[in-house]
Amino acid sequence: MPPSTSILVVGAGIAGLTAALSFAQAGFAVDIVERSERLEAVGAGLQLSPNALRVLARLGLDRERLNGVAATTVTLRSGRSGRTIAEIPVVSADGTAYLSLYRADLQSALLAAVAADPLITLTLGERCTALAQSADGTTLSFTRTDGSVAERTATIVIAADGVHSALCAALGLPAAVPSGDVAWRMTIDAAAQASSPGIQAWLGPRRHAVAYPVQAGRTTNLVLIGPDSDAAAGMAESATKTALMQRFRRWDPRLRGLIEAAGPATPWPLSTVDPDRSAPGMDGVIVIGDAAHAMLPYAAQGAAMAIEDGWTAAWAVTRASTPQEAARHYADVRTARLKRVRQRVAFHRRVYHLPALPAAARDLTLRLRSAESVARDLGWLYDWTPPER
Ligand SMILES: Cc1cc2nc3c(=O)[nH]c(=O)nc-3n(C[C@H](O)[C@H](O)[C@H](O)COP(=O)(O)OP(=O)(O)OC[C@H]3O[C@@H](n4cnc5c(N)ncnc54)[C@H](O)[C@@H]3O)c2cc1C
Structure with missing residues (x-):
């Protein structure tokens, strides 16, 4: 679609900011509208795997700007004894780093890039409350804090409004569940x-714990x-x-x-969205990030998938000639991958919280495997590269 296509992003979280930067890099002017009046530091730490860092690097956000700490392995420990079960290699085949970082540092770096981009306008303090479609595109209503209502119409709407997405509700998609x-x-x-x-995870019956350095250690x-x-x-x-x-x-x-x-x-x-809400079948609306597929943090991929989604949404629109075609390109690239990540998350949830006896079998199996064989389990996830425009 031509760069004159109107693009409206709802939500200035990790997904929305990445999408806006990706569209702007492809030459589109983008409006982002966010309900909060101020974007404050929310959340604590995040792990960003190489698949996400490759997107950020293409957007000019390198490791130094993210204040992250690079890891080569994640240490899995027995919750009770603290004994090492396995060192899971996390560096990708091409040497791209795996970082742990403070969510606010990532958001600040994305916001600074957004502020420096003349193609992006960010409006704060407007909550999306309704959606209607017409031949002109999708019209969204936004309620300001003083109660007044603003309307905006765009050919492409990126719904990046998080797990309890108002846009998904307006589209009649199922709500997130606890x-x-x-x-x-x-x-x-x-x-x-x-x-x-370093990055450490302690596994035990019904619970686990993860610790890692942020803010440059x-x-x-x-x-x-x-x-x-x-x-x-x-x-x-x-x-x-x-x-x-x-x-x-x-x-x-x-x-x-x-x-x-x-x-x-x-x-x-923790709430989850299942099935995936990314392809609502509505012309011109692409749902990304937690709004589409909020997942449990067992594989540390929620933000990473939000970042992959943001890039891929812009890629899909760039190579399409209609909104319907853009949605198809997006689904072609995202659906199978998101399903596989979800399956991995469910697998980790099962094996992390095993009771004592099956946990002993898990630990023995992991101890007997070589680092290369363990690394192969996650190669498909970490070696992903953003589709080329
Ligand atoms: C404990 C925990 C640990 C995690 N660890 C990791 C990890 O290690 N690695 C990883 O990759 N991920 C991790 N995640 C997941 C990650 O934080 C999220 O998946 C990711 O931040 C999602 O970003 P998002 O932009 O889609 O949603 P959000 O961050 O929720 O952003 C949505 C934005 O939309 C705005 N908004 C909402 N409704 C409206 C509306 N109606 N109108 C306008 N604006 C609106 C919100 O104010 C917000 O700014 C973790 C999550 C948890 C809970």
């Missing part, structure tokens, strides 16, 4: 810990994931740490030390 899991996210000052732990991000009964309603902040220490009382003392040293823990109930 997964039954909760993530507790917390951070630890480098000064409060003996040494930077000045902070450690710690996430504890378990059943949502772990998050008792209305639990006071002071009681939370005590309750978490209790739930992890027989776990590796190194993990318990991290929980003790961490700042306040906030529960994040």
Whole structure:
């Protein structure tokens, strides 16, 4: 489609900002509309695998701008003993890094690139509340904080409004559902810990924990994931740490030390979107990121898929001559891959939280495998390259 095609992105999260930059790089003028009045640092850490970093590199966002810390392996440990089960290699065949970083650093880098791009306009404080289609394209209504309503019409709408997407609701797509899991996210000052732990995951019955350095190693991000009964309603902040220490009382003392040293823990109930909402069958609307396929963080791929989606949406529109064709190109490239990632997430969920006996069999199997054979399991995921325009 020609660069004069009107493009409207709803949501300025990782997916929406990446999509806007990708469209602008292809020569399209883009409007992004975001409901929040200010884009504040939300969330703690993220892992970005090589598949996502290749997209960011094409957009001019290299490792230095992301303040990330490179890892070569992820260490899987037994939750109870702390014994190493396996070192999972994460560097891609072409040498692209695997980073752990602070979500706010990624968002700031994307926002700085958006602000510097004359083809992109970002409007804050407008919530998308309705959608209608006509021969002119898709018209979206946005409600401002003062209650006034603005309408915008575009040929291509990118719905990047997150897991509880208003656009998906307006399109009649199924709502996200609670997964039954909760993530507790917390951070630890480098000064409060003996040494930077690299990327470590402790696996145990019904729960697991992941710790990794962010902010160029000045902070450690710690996430504890378990059943949502772990998050008792209305639990006071002071009681939370005590309750978490209790739930992890027989776990590796190194993990318990991290929980003790961490700042306040906030529960994040995890919802999922299944089946995928990316192809709503609506002309000119492409749903990306968590709005399309919010997935559990067991394979650390939610943001990575949002980044892949953003690039691919712009690629699909560039090579299409109609909105319908763009949606087809998008689905051709994304559907099978997203399905496979989802299957991998479900697999990790099963094997991470195994009870003691099957866990012993899992650990033995992993210990007997070579690093090369383990790396091959994830080659298809990390070696992905963005389609060329
Ligand atoms: C505990 C945990 C750990 C994770 N770890 C990783 C990891 O290691 N690696 C990884 O790749 N991913 C990880 N993820 C997933 C990742 O954070 C998300 O998948 C990713 O950030 C999704 O980005 P998004 O832009 O699609 O959605 P969001 O970040 O939710 O952005 C949506 C945006 O749309 C705006 N919006 C919403 N509704 C409207 C509306 N009606 N009108 C206008 N604007 C609207 C919102 O304000 C927001 O700015 C993790 C998630 C969790 C919970």
